[in-house]
Amino acid sequence: MKFLAFCLLLLTMQARGATNAELEAQVESLTQRVQKLERLLSEVMEARGAEAREVVATTSHQAASAKPVATKPAAAGSSLKMGGRVKLDVIANSVSVGGTGGQNRGDVALFPNAIPLTASGEDHQLSGNARDSRLWVNATNSTDYGDLGAYIELDFGSYDNSGNERVSNSHNPRIRHAYATYGGFTVGQTTSTFQNMIAFPEINEANGPA
Structure with missing residues (x-):
């Protein structure tokens, strides 16, 4: 927009010494240049947005696929x-x-x-x-x-x-x-796990009934 205003200011300054046909040609040329610049700016912004989305997607994929590093537990002493x-x-x-x-x-x-x-x-x-x-x-x-x-x-x-x-x-x-x-x-x-339980009475005393 600033560029367009500057162009219009130039046209105003040149209007005194130029015919209507010349002025119309200059306006048309400037308009085309402004439109071209706007398209170029739009393409650049779209390309940068695509790159940013790709970087975010790659980072997310790496974070999801990263395996936790095995750490050795500290000795309890x-x-x-x-x-x-x-x-x-x-x-x-x-x-x-x-x-x-x-x-x-x-x-x-x-x-x-x-x-x-x-x-x-x-x-x-x-x-x-x-x-x-x-x-x-x-x-x-x-x-x-x-x-x-x-x-x-x-x-x-x-x-x-x-x-x-x-x-x-x-x-x-x-x-x-x-x-x-x-x-x-x-x-x-220590205490053996082998014991003939059939031959030993079921009591609470460890060594059998006294």
């Missing part, structure tokens, strides 16, 4: 935990099932072959202990190939008693679990 429990058992049992007092094996586990079948089974005793109390330590450490762990657990259920009820009532500690885990493998001493 090492941990050391300790725990345990205190358990008190009170048992009424036959004296002849393993022995008297703290020497009675029937106070710790079930021994079906030691159940008295004669009149001796009519004698009973009442005893108590905390032999099933437990203490455990669990250590873990994260590595590039998985967690490395170690576990140890003790109780006082050993049959070999170092004391008696008259002196200290003590019992020797024993190892229940002592194993290491790494990469899905377990090596050491």
